Amino acid sequence: MIEERFDAIVVGAGMAGNAAALTMAKRGMKVLQLERGEYSGSKNVQGAILYADMLEKLIPDFREEAPLERHLVEQRFWMLDDKSHVGLHYRSDDFNEEKPNRYTIIRAQFDKWFSSKVKEAGATVLCETTVTELAQDAYGKVIGVKTDRRDGEIHADVVVLAEGVNGLLGTRAGLRERPKPENVALAVKEMHFLPRETIEARFNLKGDEGAVIEAVGTISRGMTGMGFIYSNKECISLGIGCLVADFQKTGETPYGLLERFKQHPSVAPLIEGSEVKEYAAHLIPEGGYNAIPQLCGDGWVVVGDAAQLNNAVHREGSNLAMTSGRIAAEAIFQVKSRRDPMTKENLALYKKMLEDSFVIKDLKKYKDMPALLHNQSQNFFLTYPQLVSKAMQNFVRVDGTPKKEKESSTLRSFVNARSWTGLFGDAFRFARAWR
Amino acid sequence: MHIVVCIKQVPDSAQIRVHPVTNTIMRQGVPTIINPYDLFALEAALQLRDKFGGEVTVLTMGPPSAADSLRKALTFGADRAVLLTDRFFAGADTLATTYALATAIRKISETFGAPDIVFTGKQTIDGDTAQVGPGIAKRLGLLQLTYVAKISEVDPVARTIEAERRSEGGVQVLKTRLPCLITMLEATNEIRRGAMVDALRAARADIVTWSAKDAGVEDISKCGLKGSPTIVKRVFAPSARAEKAAFVDFANRAPAEALIEEMFKRQPKLEAELVVSARGF
Numbered sequence: 001m002i003e004e005r006f007d008a009i010v011v012g013a014g015m016a017g018n019a020a021a022l023t024m025a026k027r028g029m030k031v032l033q034l035e036r037g038e039y040s041g042s043k044n045v046q047g048a049i050l051y052a053d054m055l056e057k058l059i060p061d062f063r064e065e066a067p068l069e070r071h072l073v074e075q076r077f078w079m080l081d082d083k084s085h086v087g088l089h090y091r092s093d094d095f096n097e098e099k100p101n102r103y104t105i106i107r108a109q110f111d112k113w114f115s116s117k118v119k120e121a122g123a124t125v126l127c128e129t130t131v132t133e134l135a136q137d138a139y140g141k142v143i144g145v146k147t148d149r150r151d152g153e154i155h156a157d158v159v160v161l162a163e164g165v166n167g168l169l170g171t172r173a174g175l176r177e178r179p180k181p182e183n184v185a186l187a188v189k190e191m192h193f194l195p196r197e198t199i200e201a202r203f204n205l206k207g208d209e210g211a212v213i214e215a216v217g218t219i220s221r222g223m224t225g226m227g228f229i230y231s232n233k234e235c236i237s238l239g240i241g242c243l244v245a246d247f248q249k250t251g252e253t254p255y256g257l258l259e260r261f262k263q264h265p266s267v268a269p270l271i272e273g274s275e276v277k278e279y280a281a282h283l284i285p286e287g288g289y290n291a292i293p294q295l296c297g298d299g300w301v302v303v304g305d306a307a308q309l310n311n312a313v314h315r316e317g318s319n320l321a322m323t324s325g326r327i328a329a330e331a332i333f334q335v336k337s338r339r340d341p342m343t344k345e346n347l348a349l350y351k352k353m354l355e356d357s358f359v360i361k362d363l364k365k366y367k368d369m370p371a372l373l374h375n376q377s378q379n380f381f382l383t384y385p386q387l388v389s390k391a392m393q394n395f396v397r398v399d400g401t402p403k404k405e406k407e408s409s410t411l412r413s414f415v416n417a418r419s420w421t422g423l424f425g426d427a428f429r430f431a432r433a434w435r
Numbered sequence: 436m437h438i439v440v441c442i443k444q445v446p447d448s449a450q451i452r453v454h455p456v457t458n459t460i461m462r463q464g465v466p467t468i469i470n471p472y473d474l475f476a477l478e479a480a481l482q483l484r485d486k487f488g489g490e491v492t493v494l495t496m497g498p499p500s501a502a503d504s505l506r507k508a509l510t511f512g513a514d515r516a517v518l519l520t521d522r523f524f525a526g527a528d529t530l531a532t533t534y535a536l537a538t539a540i541r542k543i544s545e546t547f548g549a550p551d552i553v554f555t556g557k558q559t560i561d562g563d564t565a566q567v568g569p570g571i572a573k574r575l576g577l578l579q580l581t582y583v584a585k586i587s588e589v590d591p592v593a594r595t596i597e598a599e600r601r602s603e604g605g606v607q608v609l610k611t612r613l614p615c616l617i618t619m620l621e622a623t624n625e626i627r628r629g630a631m632v633d634a635l636r637a638a639r640a641d642i643v644t645w646s647a648k649d650a651g652v653e654d655i656s657k658c659g660l661k662g663s664p665t666i667v668k669r670v671f672a673p674s675a676r677a678e679k680a681a682f683v684d685f686a687n688r689a690p691a692e693a694l695i696e697e698m699f700k701r702q703p704k705l706e707a708e709l710v711v712s713a714r715g716f
Binding site: 002004038124125126128129147149150151152153154259263 | 466510628629630631632634635638639682
């Protein structure tokens with residue numbers, strides 16, 4: 001055991017862990033951050049889109065030095081059947097602003113930089129060190145961590161669990177349940193390398209402009225899931241993810257989905273001739289508000305993916321992670337400043353501050369959405385995309401059929417597939433979950 | 436006992452690429468590691484220190500980012516790290532490298548005590564010359580044991596060392612006086628996992644950083660590209676195999692038949708050859 005004590009130990013060096021360690025170190029606290037990977041970012045996987053606002057709150061001038069890929073000027077939402085896509089695209093020159101709002105990033109590079117800021121702020125960052133369990137006293141209070149290094153137990157006043165979606169430590173210590181299969185998605189992605197100019201031509205971009213595509217439809221084979229295509233400087237991140245419970249039920253394979261997504265006639269030309277140099281897989285918390293575990297206890301708080309903080313509807317996760325890490329750190333600092341002990345009651349300040357922020361407010365807004373999309377996945381991810389695609393084709397194809405007939409045949413196809421009650425029910429349920 | 440271990444930060448050769456047009460090695464974004472051969476030298480040094488007491492100083496020459504490798508060496512348990520970094524050192528071949536390292540070892544000797552043993556790995560994975568160890572020995576006038584597989588005995592009082600050296604004909608058991616230089620062979624030991632105290636110390640350690648001037652380099656023209664008579668005429672990548680993976684949709688076909696069909700579609704020559712050999716002529 002190590003005799004030296006720390007004010008706080010942060011487990012994990014992803015977005016949430018780095019935000020927490022940085023904030024506490026900046027406040028002058030004695031912080032130890034432990035990361036199992038070779039460096040911060042070496043094990044971290046994301047699409048990845050960075051939302052500037054939440055990082056600005058931590059590092060205001062990050063744009064000057066952070067490794068960013070492209071700032072986003074265009075967002076495309078696609079609904080796919082096997083051969084077509086119906087798209088809603090939003091592109092605006094407003095996004096070519098002095099301080100852009102969203103960027104694509106490559107986590108291995110970005111996190112390494114983020115971690116250098118944590119070190120600069122004075123935190124001790126220890127990589128290649130896996131926390132194996134939480135150290136608890138006789139009353140169950142968390143007093144530190146045990147690691148896989150020789151004589152590797154270290155104590156601190158508070159442990160910030162930023163260990164990622166699996167929440168293994170919290171589960172092992174009996175502080176929470178394991179995430180349920182219906183509340184996590186398994187996503188796989190590949191990095192397709194292409195010359196810069198090719199990417200810019202294919203996505204209609206100039207300079208550092210970027211575009212992203214989010215796609216739902218028959219690519220997920222009726223499972224609750226989504227595909228994505230993000231443009232980086234010299235590569236395209238392409239991936240797809242579906243709920244683990246759905247994979248279990250259908251026996252589909254993630255790599256099978258990915259291959260089919262890549263072969264879709266709307267997708268294949270975008271990545272044609274590319275070289276795949278990296279691939280990765282990761283779990284994503286998708287359970288929303290109802291899946292959030294207990295956020296704090298005696299001597300511990302949980303942040304980021306480990307707290308299942310992810311907005312599946314808006315594809316936001318890393319910003320919730322960063323914000324929860326920052327808020328947890330601020331709360332811990334306040335408790336420490338008052339010289340109060342790190343008890344569950346005192347650390348509940350974190351929970352309260354998080355509830356007052358957009359993090360919990362947004363997740364609460366969509367609290368019924370995950371269950372709806374899971375239960376109705378056949379309709380929302382298979383039936384409707386096919387119907388909408390057929391309707392669009394019917395609308396644009398010129399074949400001498402009077403328009404009135406076309407419209408009534410489209411309407412008939414919807415009613416035949418879902419019935420009037422079904423259609424209204426789906427619309428009502430969706431609207432209620434969105435509200 | 437004071438032991439100096441020379442290490443080098445190298446690009447992870449498993450992930451390195453050569454630029455298709457310029458034929459230069461693309462180092463950007465390629466992760467770096469401690470030259471794997473050097474880890475056997477480091478572990479051998481740490482074992483001697485654990486047995487006889489004393490200190491292990493790791494030394495490297497490289498860009499400022501080479502500090503990462505030194506920090507890693509500290510995590511394994513080394514006591515001190517010295518980084519030799521200066522733009523004058525850039526582009527050095529083995530002659531210029533040995534000059535700089537030998538100068539730095541002299542400085543280490545003055546500052547932290549004379550080394551009893553200087554270790555290097557057998558060679559690096561990016562240069563593959565195996566010249567730097569012997570070069571340092573020559574410049575410092577040290578006795579040298581190269582390709583050492585095992586250090587069988589050290590007598591700190593008599594100041595002698597006995598080692599097994601692997602040579603083409605077999606194993607030589609050699610005994611020599613200290614101080615000496617040893618280049619360590621691969622697969623002779625396994626680098627330890629540093630204890631928590633070492634990891635903590637490494638994370639917070641100040642790495643001694645010397646410029647050419649700090650290290651006491653007198654003749655700058657013997658350093659870096661200027662001091663390197665080696666001329667690299669050409670670097671080229673071996674041509675990659677043309678075959679690419681393909682995704683075969685079996686649909687309703689029998690997998691084996693579908694696979695053979697797809698293979699023959701892509702390799703018509705193969706089909707012809709197989710048919711010929713099946714017919715027995």
